Structures are given as structure tokens and as C-alpha cells.
Amino acid sequence: MDVISALLKLGAKIMIVVLLGGFLGATLVRLAPGFGVDEQELDARLNAQSIQALREAHASDDHLSSFYFGYLNRLLHGDLGTSRTLQRPVAQLVAERLPETLKSVGLGLALGWSAGFLLAAAVVMSRAWYLDLLGSLLAGILLCLPAAVLALLFVLAQAPARLLLGFVVFPKIFRYSRNLLSRSSALPHVLTARAKGLGNMRVLVWHVLPPAAPQLLALLGVTVSVAFTAAIPIEALCDIPGIGQLAWKAALGRDVALLVNLTMIVTLVTLVANSASDVMGKTFRLGAA
Amino acid sequence: MKWTRKVAIAFLLFVCVACLLANFIAPASYARQFRDEPNASPSRQHLLGTDDLGRDRFSRVLYGTRVSLLLAPAAALLSSLLAAFVGGIAGFAGGWVDRCVMAATDLFLSLPWLFLLITVRALLPLNVSPIISVLITFAMLGCLGWAGAARIICADARAFAQSDFILLARASGSDGFRLLWRHLVPNLKPVLYAQFWISVPVFILTEANLGILGLGVAEPLPSWGSLLRELEGFSTLSGQRWQLVPLILFILVVSCFHLVLTKEELPV
Numbered sequence: 001m002d003v004i005s006a007l008l009k010l011g012a013k014i015m016i017v018v019l020l021g022g023f024l025g026a027t028l029v030r031l032a033p034g035f036g037v038d039e040q041e042l043d044a045r046l047n048a049q050s051i052q053a054l055r056e057a058h059a060s061d062d063h064l065s066s067f068y069f070g071y072l073n074r075l076l077h078g079d080l081g082t083s084r085t086l087q088r089p090v091a092q093l094v095a096e097r098l099p100e101t102l103k104s105v106g107l108g109l110a111l112g113w114s115a116g117f118l119l120a121a122a123v124v125m126s127r128a129w130y131l132d133l134l135g136s137l138l139a140g141i142l143l144c145l146p147a148a149v150l151a152l153l154f155v156l157a158q159a160p161a162r163l164l165l166g167f168v169v170f171p172k173i174f175r176y177s178r179n180l181l182s183r184s185s186a187l188p189h190v191l192t193a194r195a196k197g198l199g200n201m202r203v204l205v206w207h208v209l210p211p212a213a214p215q216l217l218a219l220l221g222v223t224v225s226v227a228f229t230a231a232i233p234i235e236a237l238c239d240i241p242g243i244g245q246l247a248w249k250a251a252l253g254r255d256v257a258l259l260v261n262l263t264m265i266v267t268l269v270t271l272v273a274n275s276a277s278d279v280m281g282k283t284f285r286l287g288a289a
Numbered sequence: 290m291k292w293t294r295k296v297a298i299a300f301l302l303f304v305c306v307a308c309l310l311a312n313f314i315a316p317a318s319y320a321r322q323f324r325d326e327p328n329a330s331p332s333r334q335h336l337l338g339t340d341d342l343g344r345d346r347f348s349r350v351l352y353g354t355r356v357s358l359l360l361a362p363a364a365a366l367l368s369s370l371l372a373a374f375v376g377g378i379a380g381f382a383g384g385w386v387d388r389c390v391m392a393a394t395d396l397f398l399s400l401p402w403l404f405l406l407i408t409v410r411a412l413l414p415l416n417v418s419p420i421i422s423v424l425i426t427f428a429m430l431g432c433l434g435w436a437g438a439a440r441i442i443c444a445d446a447r448a449f450a451q452s453d454f455i456l457l458a459r460a461s462g463s464d465g466f467r468l469l470w471r472h473l474v475p476n477l478k479p480v481l482y483a484q485f486w487i488s489v490p491v492f493i494l495t496e497a498n499l500g501i502l503g504l505g506v507a508e509p510l511p512s513w514g515s516l517l518r519e520l521e522g523f524s525t526l527s528g529q530r531w532q533l534v535p536l537i538l539f540i541l542v543v544s545c546f547h548l549v550l551t552k553e554e555l556p557v
Contacts, residue, residue: 017399144543146494148501149536152520229403233498237521251407251504259411263404271399 010275017271021264080261085253090261093246101242105227108165116173124181125200139171148233161238168230169223176219180212210288214281221277225270297548304542308355315348320509337531340519350535353511357493360427365488367431369481372438377477380446381469397436405433410504419510426505430492438484445480449473490546513539
């Protein structure tokens with residue numbers, strides 16, 4: 001029953017965020033320079049009456065409330081509008097490009113989590129200073145590099161760009177996991193387990209990981225958001241035809257309608273990822289209790 | 290104080306003084322073009338050579354550093370003040386104010402902020418001057434970066450609002466603004482200070498990302514974003530390694546900002 005009410009609450013929260021995001025998006029679109037101006041009006045072959053007819057076609061959007069409800073109505077019916085720069089339906093563009101971004105994000109997260117978490121676990125369990133120094137230096141340098149510079153360096157080195165997101169999320173995962181694991185490895189029951197002669201792997205899996213698991217699961221949600229944000233410079237500079245590259249092109253072309261829709265889609269994806277990691281964390285806590 | 294922290298502060302001070310004195314140190318203006326010497330190698334006249342438009346790279350690094358190093362802390366100050374205002378009032382008032390403000394903060398945190406930044410950037414008119422573009426870029430960073438800090442400040446303010454010394458102050462007749470200003474704000478200073486220092490490198494990195502994508506500070510005004518954008522034309526075969534100087538300086542300055550924070554103040 002608790003799980004159902006928690007899921008209902010989450011669903012309601014996501015709906016509210018989407019509605020508010022829709023309102024914010026509609027307001028931004030309405031404020032955009034050139035809103036309501038049709039390029040067809042510049043066609044010299046059109047007479048005054050045709051231009052007037054074109055303007056009247058947009059007149060329904062003049063009132064913010066009717067514009068917003070029209071926008072929301074179209075949104076709820078899956079019509080995300082048409083991109084002004086690319087002259088194609090936004091839904092079609094997103095359907096083409098979202099799988100590319102999901103593939104990059106998935107690969108990047110897999111790489112970042114395997115490298116970051118394994119290195120953090122090795123540092124905590126072995127207590128080797130050189131591993132800690134190596135991990136800290138690597139994470140420190142990567143934290144000081146903007147994702148766009150990393151992308152340029154990858155292009156120069158002709159390295160596979162899809163792995164790049166892994167380098168962006170690695171330092172956050174490494175530092176956070178190391179801090180969490182070292183905190184739980186200092187707990188009295190872990191010291192007792194070590195004193196009783198339990199092996200490193202057994203201590204890690206049965207005694208160190210469980211107290212840190214809910215926070216690590218929360219970090220998983222956060223890294224999804226970080227990866228989607230870093231996808232913009234990476235896809236733009238490494239020429240990966242994903243959502244990030246589309247957002248960049250839309251920003252350069254001042255295609256606010258497309259940008260707002262992309263922002264809402266990414267918000268929805270990150271919100272679902274965060275909520276899923278929250279639910280997993282709570283389930284884990286309940287299971288452990 | 291740890292020696293690494295001392296070195297970091299000294300280095301940051303040195304870079305700040307150098308870029309504040311850019312007018313005296315730089316051999317040329319950041320926009321002056323030496324048309325006969327595009328892509329020149331380092332020489333006595335051009336310490337770091339020139340870029341593809343013949344502008345002195347050393348001067349551009351100095352002026353670009355000044356732009357980023359002055360405006361990123363200004364944006365961090367703005368976001369810290371916003372966070373203090375929002376988080377402090379929410380935590381102090383409690384009840385429905387706290388719940389509403391935290392819901393708004395959650396909403397703000399759910400939005401991917403680089404997407405939001407480039408959306409807001411795309412809304413700006415095309416004919417803004419470079420100075421206005423730089424001010425708008427950093428003002429946007431300041432206005433959009435408050436949410437995370439507000440949550441932390443709200444949690445601290447909530448804890449302080451229920452503490453004994455606040456109860457005592459209330460019993461002594463302090464209330465409202467006086468209680469907030471005289472008793473709560475001084476106790477929030479350490480967390481505000483930490484949030485400020487955490488925000489500075491974040492804003493520097495974000496401006497660099499925007500600049501490299503061509504959505505940051507407008508030319509010819511240099512910033513670290515536009516300086517790092519030069520790496521697009523860098524080739525390992527050309528051997529022009531001095532083009533990497535802005536990147537090395539960038540890494541050093543951002544690492545120094547990280548080192549200034551103590552272990553307890555670090556975000557992760």
C-alpha cells in the first residue's frame with residue numbers, strides 16, 4: 001500500500017513538473033523575438049489580403065491563456081509543433097535523435113560507473129595510498145575540464161566519442177562513492193567483520209555496500225542528469241546526431257519552440273531517472289529494515 | 290591552513306593581480322589585429338604568438354582571464370545571495386512557506402540547466418554588444434544557479450530556527466527581521482561562504498562550455514570560453530603547443546578554486 005501511494009505521489013509530482021514546465025516553455029516561446037511572425041509574409045508574390053489572412057491565422061495565439069491552452073492541448077496529443085529552423089515536426093526529430101543520445105548516455109554511464117565505483121571500492125578496501133592518489137588526481141583533473149574541452153581533446157585524439165560521457169561522470173562517481181564507502185567502512189560492525197578475518201570482497205558486499213546503497217542509488221539518478229547536460233557540447237563538437245546536437249543547432253538558429261520541447265523531454269527523462277533511483281533506494285531501505 | 294590551500298590562494302591572487310593589471314602588462318589590446326602576422330609563433334613582441342586573426346594571444350589570455358575571474362565570482366555572489374534569501378526565509382518561516390519554496394526549488398533542480406541556459410540565451414536579441422553579452426551570460430548563470438545552494442541553506446536555517454539560542458532571542462523580545470538579521474544570518478555565513486566558493490568554478494566551467502559552443506561572450510571580447518574555442522583548430526601535427534597555454538591556465542585556476550575549499554566544504 002505504501003509503495004502504491006509513493007508511486008501515485010511520484011506520478012503526480014512528475015505531472016505537475018511537466019505542466020509547470022509546459023507553462024514555462026509556452027511563456028518562453030511567447031517571449032521569443034519573432035514570435036507570431038510567419039516567414040511567408042516576406043514572400044513578395046503575396047498581396048495584402050493574403051498577408052492579412054496569414055496574420056489572422058496566428059491571431060488566436062495573441063492571448064497568453066488561449067495560446068497556453070492550445071500549446072498544452074497539442075502537447076497532450078503528442079504534437080510538439082514544427083521546428084522553425086529544420087522545418088520538420090519536433091516529434092519526428094526527437095524520435096530520430098533520442099536513441100542516439102540514450103545510447104551515448106547508457107555507454108557513458110556504464111563506463112563511468114564501472115571505472116568510478118570499482119576504483120573507489122579498490123581504494124577503500126585496499127587502503128593503498130597510491131591508488132587513492134591516482135584516483136584523486138584523475139578525478140581532480142577531469143573535474144577541472146569542461147565537457148566541451150574533453151570533446152575537443154577526444155576529437156584531436158580520434159578517440160571514440162561515445163565513451164566521452166563516461167569521463168564526465170567518472171570524477172563525480174569516484175569521489176562520492178569513495179567518501180560513502182570510506183564512511184561505511186569505518187562503522188563498528190565493519191571493523192568487527194574485518195577483525196574476525198572476513199575477506200575483502202565479503203566485507204565489501206555484505207557489510208560496506210548495504211549502508212551506502214541508498215545514497216549510491218540516488219547518485220545514479222543525479223549522474224543521468226549530468227550525462228544529459230554534458231551531451232550538448234559533446235554531441236555538438238563530436239558530431240553525434242543526438243538530442244544535444246539538436247539543442248545546440250536550435251540555440252544557434254534561435255528555434256525556441258524546439259529548444260523548449262527538448263528541455264521538457266530531457267527534464268522528463270531526468271525526473272523519471274531520479275524518481276526511479278529514489279524508489280529503488282526506498283525499497284532497498286525497507287528491505288534492509 | 291594546509292600548504293596546498295596556501296599555494297592555491299597565492300596562485301589565484303597572482304593571476305587576479307596580473308589580469309587586473311592587464312592594461313599595463315598586455316602588449317596590445319585584445320582586439321588589435323596584427324594583419325601581417327596571423328598564427329605567429331611566440332616572439333619577444335607576442336609572448337604566446339598570435340591567433341588566426343593576428344591578435345596577440347598573451348593579451349587575449351590576460352583580458353579573457355579578467356572577464357572570467359571577475360564575473361564568475363560576481364555571478365556566484367548573486368546566486369549565493371538569492372539562495373540565502375530564498376533558503377533563509379523558507380527555513381526560518383517553516384510551515385507552508387518552507388514547503389512551497391522547496392517545491393519550487395525541486396522544480397528548478399529538475400530542469401537541466403545547460404538546456405535552460407541555451408534556451409534563455411537563444412531568446413536574447415541578436416544585436417547585443419560584447420559587453421552586454423558578457424554581463425547577460427554571467428547574470429543568467431547567477432540567476433539560474435541558486436537552487437542547489439538554497440536547499441542547503443534552507444536545511445541549515447531550519448535547524449537554527451529550532452535551536453536554543455533562537456528560542457532565547459525570541460524570549461528576549463527579538464522577532465521578525467531583527468531575529469533573522471542579527472541571529473540567523475551570522476550563523477549562516479560559513480555555509481554561504483562555502484556555497485560561494487563551490488559556485489565559482491561551476492560558473493567558470495559553464496561559461497567555458499557555452500563559449501566553446503559559440504553561445505557565450507560575443508567576439509571580440511575574450512573569455513576563457515572563446516579562448517578555449519581556439520583548440521578546435523589545434524593540430525598535434527602543427528606543433529603549436531603554446532596554443533595549449535589558455536587550457537593549462539584554465540585547469541590550474543579551476544583546480545585552485547577546488548583546493549581553496551576544505552574537505553568538509555567540498556560538494557562531494
